[in-house]
Amino acid sequence: MDLSRDQLLYMYRMMLTIRRFEEQAIEFFTQGRIRGSMHLYIGEEAVAVGVCSALRLEDYITSTHRGHGHCLAKGARLDYTMAELLGKATGYCKGKGGSMHIADLDTGNLGANGIVAAGVPIATGAALAAQYRGTDQVAVAFFGDGATNQGVWHESLNLAAIWKLPIVYVCENNLYAITVPAREALSVTDVAERAKSYNIPGVVVDGNDVLQVYQAARTAVQRAREGQGPTLIECKTYRYEGHYKGDPCVYRSPEEVRQWKETRDPIKNFATFLMEKGGVSPQVLDQIQWEVEAEIAEASRFALDSPEPEEENLYEDVFVSC
Amino acid sequence: MREITYLQAITEALREEMQRDQDVFLMGEDIGLHGGIFGATKGLFQEFGPHRVRNTPISEAGFVGAAIGAAVANTRPVVELMYVDFTMVAMDQIVNQAAKLRYMFGGKARVPLVIRTQQGGGRGNAAQHSQSLEAWFMHVPGIKVVVPATPADAKGLLKTAIRDDNPVLFLEHKLLYGTKGMVPTHDYTVPFGQALVMREGQDVTLVSYSYTLLKALQAAEALANEGVSVEVIDLRTLVPLDLPTVIASAQKTGRVVVCHEGHKRCGAGAELAALVMEEAFDYLDAPVQRVGSLDVPIPYNGNLENKVLPQAEQIIAAVKAIL
Numbered sequence: 146m147d148l149s150r151d152q153l154l155y156m157y158r159m160m161l162t163i164r165r166f167e168e169q170a171i172e173f174f175t176q177g178r179i180r181g182s183m184h185l186y187i188g189e190e191a192v193a194v195g196v197c198s199a200l201r202l203e204d205y206i207t208s209t210h211r212g213h214g215h216c217l218a219k220g221a222r223l224d225y226t227m228a229e230l231l232g233k234a235t236g237y238c239k240g241k242g243g244s245m246h247i248a249d250l251d252t253g254n255l256g257a258n259g260i261v262a263a264g265v266p267i268a269t270g271a272a273l274a275a276q277y278r279g280t281d282q283v284a285v286a287f288f289g290d291g292a293t294n295q296g297v298w299h300e301s302l303n304l305a306a307i308w309k310l311p312i313v314y315v316c317e318n319n320l321y322a323i324t325v326p327a328r329e330a331l332s333v334t335d336v337a338e339r340a341k342s343y344n345i346p347g348v349v350v351d352g353n354d355v356l357q358v359y360q361a362a363r364t365a366v367q368r369a370r371e372g373q374g375p376t377l378i379e380c381k382t383y384r385y386e387g388h389y390k391g392d393p394c395v396y397r398s399p400e401e402v403r404q405w406k407e408t409r410d411p412i413k414n415f416a417t418f419l420m421e422k423g424g425v426s427p428q429v430l431d432q433i434q435w436e437v438e439a440e441i442a443e444a445s446r447f448a449l450d451s452p453e454p455e456e457e458n459l460y461e462d463v464f465v466s467c
Numbered sequence: 468m469r470e471i472t473y474l475q476a477i478t479e480a481l482r483e484e485m486q487r488d489q490d491v492f493l494m495g496e497d498i499g500l501h502g503g504i505f506g507a508t509k510g511l512f513q514e515f516g517p518h519r520v521r522n523t524p525i526s527e528a529g530f531v532g533a534a535i536g537a538a539v540a541n542t543r544p545v546v547e548l549m550y551v552d553f554t555m556v557a558m559d560q561i562v563n564q565a566a567k568l569r570y571m572f573g574g575k576a577r578v579p580l581v582i583r584t585q586q587g588g589g590r591g592n593a594a595q596h597s598q599s600l601e602a603w604f605m606h607v608p609g610i611k612v613v614v615p616a617t618p619a620d621a622k623g624l625l626k627t628a629i630r631d632d633n634p635v636l637f638l639e640h641k642l643l644y645g646t647k648g649m650v651p652t653h654d655y656t657v658p659f660g661q662a663l664v665m666r667e668g669q670d671v672t673l674v675s676y677s678y679t680l681l682k683a684l685q686a687a688e689a690l691a692n693e694g695v696s697v698e699v700i701d702l703r704t705l706v707p708l709d710l711p712t713v714i715a716s717a718q719k720t721g722r723v724v725v726c727h728e729g730h731k732r733c734g735a736g737a738e739l740a741a742l743v744m745e746e747a748f749d750y751l752d753a754p755v756q757r758v759g760s761l762d763v764p765i766p767y768n769g770n771l772e773n774k775v776l777p778q779a780e781q782i783i784a785a786v787k788a789i790l
């Protein structure tokens with residue numbers, strides 16, 4: 146592995162940051178400060194962190210309705226992200242987008258999306274632009290298992306394959322699409338098998354192992370940058386929380402959830418790896434944890450103290466003003 | 468009669484029509500064991516089984532299209548789209564296929580299809596989960612558009628929709644699901660194309676439907692306290708449209724305000740205003756007014772969202788502007 150100690154610790158810190166961010170978001174949601182729907186990334190942190198660690202700032206991603214993790218892992222600031230969740234004027238989308246539409250163009254994040262699979266062709270288009278303009282940028286489309294049943298998903302992979310676009314398709318297979326198990330909704334066991342139809346590489350990785358995700362992403366990103374076209378990476382993972390607040394989770398057993406949390410937690414397992422194989426002391430990890438907690442607290446304070454958007458800004462940004 | 472919610476009324480209509488007719492079956496995302504994200508199919512999977520209550524993959528174009536094919540092939544599918552915003556994913560099937568097959572085939576096909584979905588804002592669901600898109604479908608000949616405001620209408624109109632041999636878009640409103648009303652216990656239907664005068668008045672006519680009807684009634688009450696006599700009409704269905712009831716009221720009051728949650732530009736109110744002008748111009752004492760959502764995407768922030776969606780205050784202001 147070519148990763149430095151700093152890079153490994155960065156991965157740990159980022160996964161922990163996403164988890165704490167999400168825990169804080171739950172609290173704000175419960176307090177009624179976050180409105181509408183909010184989909185949490187807890188349990189899936191290794192995917193965003195592993196993939197984005199293989200990307201450059203100028204590379205593109207498109208995200209999903211479960212988008213906080215992608216946003217932060219791609220380099221967004223905690224405070225502006227939290228402010229957006231609270232609908233504040235200082236948020237990344239000036240309070241107009243919220244959790245499901247968070248976007249940060251400066252870090253190459255072309256947005257979360259309320260429409261399942263809609264980001265997939267958009268990332269494909271970002272890859273087309275990179276190819277068209279002759280830059281060596283790469284695009285990544287994140288999506289769930291459920292999204293791979295949408296028509297645009299298939300159309301996008303075919304387009305990218307025939308045009309050899311610099312893109313990596315990253316499936317977060319968390320076994321369910323809201324309440325529907327992937328085994329009942331997909332014609333294949335592994336989403337990666339679908340790559341065969343488009344004559345592109347399809348690989349399966351343990352999505353809860355940040356290093357496995359990183360390795361696969363690095364290979365695919367390099368391939369894309371070198372003009373060899375798209376790759377489909379399927380990350381097997383699990384969402385800990387219900388799909389929405391108050392989800393009775395009739396589709397899965399508490400035992401299943403407990404097993405994933407206890408034996409396959411991406412953060413806990415990576416901490417063990419760092420201590421046992423990376424020579425990192427528990428004190429270093431504790432220190433990171435305190436720092437992350439302080440950062441989340443500060444971002445939350447910023448978000449809470451920020452002003453609401455003004456009514457006079459309602460019509461702003463429907464169009465580019467000349 | 469007993470008091471139940473709008474949501475329960477929907478479930479009852481589905482259950483009774485499935486009991487009544489073996490050809491009726493349901494398709495949609497998460498409608499099985501879970502009972503639908505809003506709970507409209509609660510208990511139906513347990514009662515009718517996976518053959519008749521079918522969970523679909525997230526493939527709106529595919530399963531709406533499949534429902535059209537199944538409808539042509541002698542079944543009566545009722546499809547649930549979780550949010551009206553997702554009709555956009557299935558738009559070719561709805562607009563180019565369902566709405567046109569019968570006409571293009573010279574009357575040879577029937578498409579007894581119901582697409583149930585819910586629309587509207589007010590919950591912070593932001594731009595892709597809060598739209599009101601009825602006007603898009605009114606524009607397309609060949610599909611009926613139903614917009615119930617009360618539990619009794621939700622049940623009676625859904626039964627009519629399921630028994631209709633044409634494609635019907637049945638638009639519920641997310642903020643109406645919890646509202647309660649008296650609903651008959653016997654088997655009844657509410658015919659399409661019959662508006663209801665909810666409140667009689669002499670000075671001005673408010674024409675509305677769906678959730679905005681409740682705001683129109685609030686506005687009417689507030690105006691009554693100021694001595695303005697307001698007539699309120701619930702259209703209940705937009706296609707077919709009960710124009711005679713609207714025209715009769717316009718002739719009586721001479722003033723009409725159309726109120727809805729769809730965007731004002733090219734909303735249903737634009738069509739209504741034109742029709743009233745064409746049919747009752749000589750009776751009008753003032754231009755027809757329209758109250759709709761502002762012409763911006765629905766913002767996430769609550770203060771902004773409340774400004775974008777039509778409120779009773781805007782309806783009152785529109786009435787006062789023409790008194």
Ligand SMILES: Cc1ncc(C[n+]2csc(CCOP(=O)(O)OP(=O)(O)O)c2C)c(N)n1
Pocket residue numbers: 210211259260261288289290291292293317319321322323496525527549553556
């Ligand atoms: C076109 C469309 N259909 C349905 C939905 C409702 N919906 C939101 S999330 C979701 C499940 C998505 O499942 P998956 O792609 O596996 O992602 P996950 O939520 O598991 O991360 C659905 C059906 C939607 N937002 N857009």
Ligand SMILES: [Mg+2]
Pocket residue numbers: 289290291317318319320321322323
């Ligand atoms: Mg999933």
